[in-house]
Amino acid sequence: MDxxxxxxxxxxxxxxxxxxxxISSERLVDACLARIRAVxxxxxxxxxxxxxxxxxxxxxxxxxxxxGCPIGPLHGVPVGxxxxxxxxxxxxxxxxxLHAGRQPVxxxxxxxxxxxxxxxILGKTVTTECATxxxxxxxxxxxxxxxxxxxxxxxxxxxxxxxxPLAIGTQTNASILRPAAFCGVYGFKPSHGLIxxxxxxxxxxxxxxxxxFARGLDDIALLAEQLTGYDPADPDTRPRARIPFxxxxxxxxxxxxxxxxxxxxxxxRADSSTRKAFDELTAVLGxxxxxxxxxxxxxxxxxWHKTIMEAEMAANLDREWETGRDRLSTSLREQLGRxxxxxxxxxxxxxxxxxxxxxxFDALFANFDAVLTPATAGTAPPIETTGDPSFCTLWTLLGxxxxxxPLMAGHDGLPLGVQLVGRRAGDARLLRTARWLVDQVQAP
Amino acid sequence: MDxxxxxxxxxxxxxxxxxxxxISSERLVDACLARIRAVxxxxxxxxxxxxxxxxxxxxxxxxxxxxGCPIGPLHGVPVGxxxxxxxxxxxxxxxxxLHAGRQPVxxxxxxxxxxxxxxxILGKTVTTECATxxxxxxxxxxxxxxxxxxxxxxxxxxxxxxxxPLAIGTQTNASILRPAAFCGVYGFKPSHGLIxxxxxxxxxxxxxxxxxFARGLDDIALLAEQLTGYDPADPDTRPRARIPFxxxxxxxxxxxxxxxxxxxxxxxRADSSTRKAFDELTAVLGxxxxxxxxxxxxxxxxxWHKTIMEAEMAANLDREWETGRDRLSTSLREQLGRxxxxxxxxxxxxxxxxxxxxxxFDALFANFDAVLTPATAGTAPPIETTGDPSFCTLWTLLGxxxxxxPLMAGHDGLPLGVQLVGRRAGDARLLRTARWLVDQVQAP
Numbered sequence: 001m002d003x004x005x006x007x008x009x010x011x012x013x014x015x016x017x018x019x020x021x022x023i024s025s026e027r028l029v030d031a032c033l034a035r036i037r038a039v040x041x042x043x044x045x046x047x048x049x050x051x052x053x054x055x056x057x058x059x060x061x062x063x064x065x066x067x068g069c070p071i072g073p074l075h076g077v078p079v080g081x082x083x084x085x086x087x088x089x090x091x092x093x094x095x096x097x098l099h100a101g102r103q104p105v106x107x108x109x110x111x112x113x114x115x116x117x118x119x120x121i122l123g124k125t126v127t128t129e130c131a132t133x134x135x136x137x138x139x140x141x142x143x144x145x146x147x148x149x150x151x152x153x154x155x156x157x158x159x160x161x162x163x164x165p166l167a168i169g170t171q172t173n174a175s176i177l178r179p180a181a182f183c184g185v186y187g188f189k190p191s192h193g194l195i196x197x198x199x200x201x202x203x204x205x206x207x208x209x210x211x212x213f214a215r216g217l218d219d220i221a222l223l224a225e226q227l228t229g230y231d232p233a234d235p236d237t238r239p240r241a242r243i244p245f246x247x248x249x250x251x252x253x254x255x256x257x258x259x260x261x262x263x264x265x266x267x268x269r270a271d272s273s274t275r276k277a278f279d280e281l282t283a284v285l286g287x288x289x290x291x292x293x294x295x296x297x298x299x300x301x302x303x304w305h306k307t308i309m310e311a312e313m314a315a316n317l318d319r320e321w322e323t324g325r326d327r328l329s330t331s332l333r334e335q336l337g338r339x340x341x342x343x344x345x346x347x348x349x350x351x352x353x354x355x356x357x358x359x360x361f362d363a364l365f366a367n368f369d370a371v372l373t374p375a376t377a378g379t380a381p382p383i384e385t386t387g388d389p390s391f392c393t394l395w396t397l398l399g400x401x402x403x404x405x406p407l408m409a410g411h412d413g414l415p416l417g418v419q420l421v422g423r424r425a426g427d428a429r430l431l432r433t434a435r436w437l438v439d440q441v442q443a444p
Numbered sequence: 445m446d447x448x449x450x451x452x453x454x455x456x457x458x459x460x461x462x463x464x465x466x467i468s469s470e471r472l473v474d475a476c477l478a479r480i481r482a483v484x485x486x487x488x489x490x491x492x493x494x495x496x497x498x499x500x501x502x503x504x505x506x507x508x509x510x511x512g513c514p515i516g517p518l519h520g521v522p523v524g525x526x527x528x529x530x531x532x533x534x535x536x537x538x539x540x541x542l543h544a545g546r547q548p549v550x551x552x553x554x555x556x557x558x559x560x561x562x563x564x565i566l567g568k569t570v571t572t573e574c575a576t577x578x579x580x581x582x583x584x585x586x587x588x589x590x591x592x593x594x595x596x597x598x599x600x601x602x603x604x605x606x607x608x609p610l611a612i613g614t615q616t617n618a619s620i621l622r623p624a625a626f627c628g629v630y631g632f633k634p635s636h637g638l639i640x641x642x643x644x645x646x647x648x649x650x651x652x653x654x655x656x657f658a659r660g661l662d663d664i665a666l667l668a669e670q671l672t673g674y675d676p677a678d679p680d681t682r683p684r685a686r687i688p689f690x691x692x693x694x695x696x697x698x699x700x701x702x703x704x705x706x707x708x709x710x711x712x713r714a715d716s717s718t719r720k721a722f723d724e725l726t727a728v729l730g731x732x733x734x735x736x737x738x739x740x741x742x743x744x745x746x747x748w749h750k751t752i753m754e755a756e757m758a759a760n761l762d763r764e765w766e767t768g769r770d771r772l773s774t775s776l777r778e779q780l781g782r783x784x785x786x787x788x789x790x791x792x793x794x795x796x797x798x799x800x801x802x803x804x805f806d807a808l809f810a811n812f813d814a815v816l817t818p819a820t821a822g823t824a825p826p827i828e829t830t831g832d833p834s835f836c837t838l839w840t841l842l843g844x845x846x847x848x849x850p851l852m853a854g855h856d857g858l859p860l861g862v863q864l865v866g867r868r869a870g871d872a873r874l875l876r877t878a879r880w881l882v883d884q885v886q887a888p
Contacts, residue, residue: 315792340789347788348759 025076075118108199125154149179150386174389181417192399196231314339375417469520519562552643569598593623594830618833620655625861636843640675758783819861
């Protein structure tokens with residue numbers, strides 16, 4: 001472990017070093033802030049960052065350790081937080097001028113969990129407008145002419161740029177996996193209902209999920225482990241035992257995993273570098289990977305996702321529509337306009353069809369450990385958009401855990417994400433399969 | 445216990461007599477069938493009744509007992525079942541010509557529970573058209589020129605007419621309490637989510653509840669106790685311990701109950717005999733009852749109920765609309781037509797407002813054991829309608845347990861129901877409060 005460049009440390013290593021007293025949280029946070037000062041003018045990942053407040057938190061954590069207080073698994077480790085997640089000590093502006101200067105009175109459930117684990121809330125990362133499609137200011141650290149992806153743009157970019165080892169974001173369509181893939185980091189969206197969403201800008205109860213970013217699988221597991229739990233304020237969470245992500249991930253998979261390579265009905269959107277990369281990957285995996293075709297009826301799922309997302313967004317952003325739709329982007333205004341006209345009949349039928357679809361996938365997961373599929377259609381496009389979300393849509397709709405692994409590159413040398421999708425509530429086993437896949441690809 | 449007229453026995457007494465061997469199930473069922481033969485031409489409570497099949501079930505129960513098999517709490521006791529509840533051995537026609545002759549392949553969850561408790565499924569009782577507003581053939585046993593109420597018309601009438609000691613029905617607006625009140629029997633609708641609904645014609649996930657009819661509180665408790673439980677096929681049920689309804693109901697209430705007399709914003713619909721009856725009742729109760737006014741905003745709740753019910757009915761009866769709307773009543777066709785045009789925005793906002801409303805009532809129930817309010821606007825009107833449902837609407841919308849007690853009469857001598865409403869999941873305590881109230885009113 002190289003402690004001379006603390007900003008490069010994995011979070012798991014940093015947490016161990018802080019616990020052991022070989023480095024202070026203040027030193028780590030100070031190094032992250034220095035890195036931010038160096039690259040933020042190009043990357044622009046942060047919506048709110050108060051250096052003094054970050055350092056004060058770090059010193060408080062160091063004091064607690066010095067005083068012999070019990071310390072948590074993330075004690076002293078900085079985390080970036082998407083600016084749609086409420087923080088009692090920092091503004092939360094939801095990426096819209098309508099909420100400029102908005103200061104929440106309390107922490108979101110996940111912020112309280114992070115603080116309980118000892119984390120330093122470093123600052124708030126840039127989100128697209130209301131976590132939808134209109135880009136914020138953030139650039140892709142791998143190529144500033146490209147989008148970092150969205151909507152969790154700043155969280156992915158900050159981790160990729162070495163500004164912070166961990167960040168959290170949210171996904172309603174592709175907002176964790178797409179930016180992770182474009183920026184070349186790990187991005188994990190656990191099963192719907194695993195991480196409580198109270199205190200986060202609500203777009204869609206059916207689709208919204210919290211997710212995590214890191215530069216390695218150990219850090220993904222470490223962070224995810226702190227965030228699952230029951231919250232009576234989130235009606236989709238359930239009382240259940242904490243999931244030992246790290247422990248399960250690091251176990252040897254009992255039988256060697258089998259992957260289902262699923263092109264999905266939108267395969268024609270995948271560009272040539274994506275097709276080539278997946279040809280090579282599936283060749284490496286050989287018999288461990290089998291191409292599977294989804295039933296043709298599955299092609300309708302993208303339309304159901306749109307119906308559900310737009311109808312629920314229209315209800316959840318009704319106040320914004322009523323009080324300031326002229327200050328929303330045209331794209332969001334059009335989206336909300338469509339959502340307001342969705343019939344309850346079509347909305348309910350889409351929900352019912354999705355419930356039915358979930359059953360179909362149970363059969364697939366009886367034979368395979370995970371689905372293997374691209375996270376995006378290709379590498380990051382120019383900054384005008386946040387890229388095509390469609391390779392994530394189906395899995396978000398189904399509420400399945402999914403992870404993007406930065407294992408490949410396109411013709412332009414920019415990162416391509418490998419998406420693995422697990423069975424519902426099979427989150428820890430998905431990470432175990434991901435670790436196995438990373439080992440296969442990176443084996444000497 | 446008078447065993448010479450078994451059809452008049454309370455279910456609890458009949459179950460004890462059968463368990464003790466002092467009467468056979470066959471003798472009891474035979475007596476019920478004789479009573480049905482005598483009064484069915486006037487009352488018309490049954491949609492399907494196969495005497496031989498009922499007697500065969502009774503003889504099978506008698507054989508089991510004779511052979512020393514373990515017997516359930518309802519062993520050998522006949523129960524009437526609303527004809528929207530699937531039975532594998534009898535047709536289930538849902539009160540519409542569109543489903544004439546429909547034979548389900550399986551039992552509804554509650555039917556399986558009744559059979560497990562040893563009950564004899566006596567037959568299927570008349571429902572209004574698709575459990576909505578258009579009356580079936582049933583007449584009020586107290587006065588055949590009047591409606592029995594709906595939609596569980598046959599279940600209430602069969603119990604009131606002494607044809608069967610127990611019956612089950614459903615309520616989406618007022619379909620348990622209203623017929624119970626009009627027919628002068630006890631009708632209990634437990635909290636939403638307490639009794640699984642799988643295998644029952646689905647109108648509205650948000651509102652549909654199963655409920656029970658009997659001629660006394662002991663029988664209400666006995667029957668309800670058999671029907672609660674978790675069913676993965678009903679997403680609103682939860683794993684929980686069985687509720688000891690009978691035991692809790694028969695305990696002395698620790699402090700003397702306090703009732704909140706709530707006139708609701710629709711009090712002007714209550715007729716003069718209802719007003720007079722409640723004046724007298726609250727006078728008898730004195731300090732144990734306090735008049736409470738609901739916030740004026742509550743008046744909107746009836747509109748939210750309509751939005752939710754019609755939107756969900758339109759989705760659940762979409763196939764009936766598409767394949768046979770010309771064979772539905774004008775009233776149902778109009779209702780479905782409106783429901784199909786409800787916007788997802790208004791539907792979701794109604795759901796959100798109801799969730800908020802529930803919080804307001806928690807405060808009320810912190811100070812009172814139950815709400816006291818009429819079950820209906822007055823006594824049963826003529827047979828052209830099933831009567832005004834509005835005195836039940838609010839409580840159904842809130843998912844609260846409610847019971848109608850046949851304690852009063854109108855100017856015309858016909859029954860008036862006293863409605864008691866308890867806190868959510870406070871079902872057993874509501875029955876305890878009901879027992880206390882019955883004792884107050886019937887005290888010599």
